[in-house]
Amino acid sequence: MSRARSGGRSSLRSDRVTEDDRAAARRLVLRHGWNAVAYQILNPGMRLWFSHARDAVVGYASYAHVRVIAGAPVCAPERLDAVATELEEDAERHGERVLFFGAGERLEHVYAVRRDHCLVPLGAQPVWEPAEWPGIVRGKASLRAQLNRARNKGVHVDEWPAARARGSPTLRAVLDEWLRTRGLPPLGFLVTPDLLDDLDDRRVFVATRGADVVAFLIGTPVPARHGWLVEEWPRTRAAPNGTTHSLVDAAMRAFADGGSRYVTLGLAPLARRADDGLRGQPAWLRMTLRWVRAHGRRFYNFGGLEAFKASLQPMRWEPVYAIAPEGRITPWMLRAVAGAFSHGAPELLVARALASAARDELGRVGRRVRAIRR
Numbered sequence: 001m002s003r004a005r006s007g008g009r010s011s012l013r014s015d016r017v018t019e020d021d022r023a024a025a026r027r028l029v030l031r032h033g034w035n036a037v038a039y040q041i042l043n044p045g046m047r048l049w050f051s052h053a054r055d056a057v058v059g060y061a062s063y064a065h066v067r068v069i070a071g072a073p074v075c076a077p078e079r080l081d082a083v084a085t086e087l088e089e090d091a092e093r094h095g096e097r098v099l100f101f102g103a104g105e106r107l108e109h110v111y112a113v114r115r116d117h118c119l120v121p122l123g124a125q126p127v128w129e130p131a132e133w134p135g136i137v138r139g140k141a142s143l144r145a146q147l148n149r150a151r152n153k154g155v156h157v158d159e160w161p162a163a164r165a166r167g168s169p170t171l172r173a174v175l176d177e178w179l180r181t182r183g184l185p186p187l188g189f190l191v192t193p194d195l196l197d198d199l200d201d202r203r204v205f206v207a208t209r210g211a212d213v214v215a216f217l218i219g220t221p222v223p224a225r226h227g228w229l230v231e232e233w234p235r236t237r238a239a240p241n242g243t244t245h246s247l248v249d250a251a252m253r254a255f256a257d258g259g260s261r262y263v264t265l266g267l268a269p270l271a272r273r274a275d276d277g278l279r280g281q282p283a284w285l286r287m288t289l290r291w292v293r294a295h296g297r298r299f300y301n302f303g304g305l306e307a308f309k310a311s312l313q314p315m316r317w318e319p320v321y322a323i324a325p326e327g328r329i330t331p332w333m334l335r336a337v338a339g340a341f342s343h344g345a346p347e348l349l350v351a352r353a354l355a356s357a358a359r360d361e362l363g364r365v366g367r368r369v370r371a372i373r374r
Contacts, residue, residue: 021048025057028074030201032056034224035071035104036125036264039201040231043192046070049087056083066336067091069100072107081110088325099333100323101340102267111323120322123306126314128263130256136313137249143313147249150207150242155214157207157250162199170213171196171206178234195231203228205251207235207243214239217247219255227262228255248312267320268306 025048029038041048041059049058049067056075060067073083084100084107091098100107102122111117128136137143165171172194179193195202195218207215215235219228230251233244248265255263324333 017048028057030223032074032076032224033222034106036222036229036266037071037102038074038222039220041070051083051086058087061340063336063340065096066333067096067098068337068340069098071102072100077106080106084110097325099336101337103321103323108321116326118324122320122322123268124317124319125264125267126309127316127318128314130252130260130263133252133256140313146242146245150240150246153240154209155207155240155243155246157205157246159254160204160206165204166199167197171216174213174216174236175234177236205247207247215243215247217251219251222262225262227260230265265309268309
């Protein structure tokens with residue numbers, strides 16, 4: 001841990017998160033967590049920073065002298081501006097800069113009037129009021145068709161208590177199979193894939209077909225909005241079409257029964273719904289983000305993820321931002337974001353992803369050759 005002086009008082013940066021740190025952060029998240037990713041600052045590998053008043057916490061990863069912040073400071077809304085300023089001053093004393101990644105409209109409003117920072121749209125996240133979900137299903141034939149497909153194939157969804165789901169070898173096998181189908185190696189920061197040992201405040205919905213578990217969904221609390229983030233929904237190759245829709249349907253109805261008023265499936269990165277916000281951004285940044293969206297599908301299907309979330313008929317889309325200092329975002333800062341997600345040099349992440357893509361392509365070619373020879 002390290003401390004930085006601020007007006008005679010000290011803020012605290014925790015390079016190694018202790019149980020006491022995590023417990024203090026959890027209390028703040030359960031009281032003030034408004035950003036959709038607020039609870040994710042408790043995920044493994046996240047560093048923590050506390051304000052000098054001990055009434056605010058930030059989760060972050062450091063790379064290349066940049067603190068990449070998960071969402072926004074977790075604190076009372078009237079403290080947001082002051083805490084963000086204290087955080088930036090503390091980072092400057094340590095020779096670092098602050099980049100907020102995944103900030104929502106509260107922090108956007110704080111920085112929108114300031115000329116010393118720039119806001120860059122990262123994408124958008126779909127939002128529902130869970131009480132309205134049954135009406136959405138009744139009004140959308142394609143959604144009902146997906147639910148019927150899964151039902152006709154014998155898919156059934158139940159909520160598992162944390163004690164049953166935690167560390168379950170069956171659920172872990174589903175997760176492991178799903179991860180093997182991804183184009184990228186396992187990442188961290190806001191996309192930590194293995195949450196099965198950290199389910200205390202989360203809810204788990206499990207899809208079975210006969211005796212087999214074919215998919216599951218994890219809901220993570222967004223306490224200050226009386227809501228939930230659907231954080232992940234891994235599935236096996238054996239899961240019939242409509243299985244994920246069935247998981248979302250069961251979760252929405254359970255959230256509504258519990259009085260929740262907000263549900264999101266999280267960020268759709270580079271969503272076309274955020275394209276208008278790219279106007280006025282540097283040409284190099286617009287070109288980079290559009291190139292990644294167009295050509296990065298081998299590693300991450302940005303368009304497919306957005307289309308799936310849109311198929312669930314969200315009631316609205318919330319813009320999600322990166323907020324960078326000095327009125328501009330630089331390639332160096334983008335590299336820091338990649339480093340935060342990849343636990344190290346992003347060039348190694350790209351190399352591993354290319355190697356994985358090459359193996360997949362060779363496998364497809366081999367299967368075609370064998371099919372022709374038959």
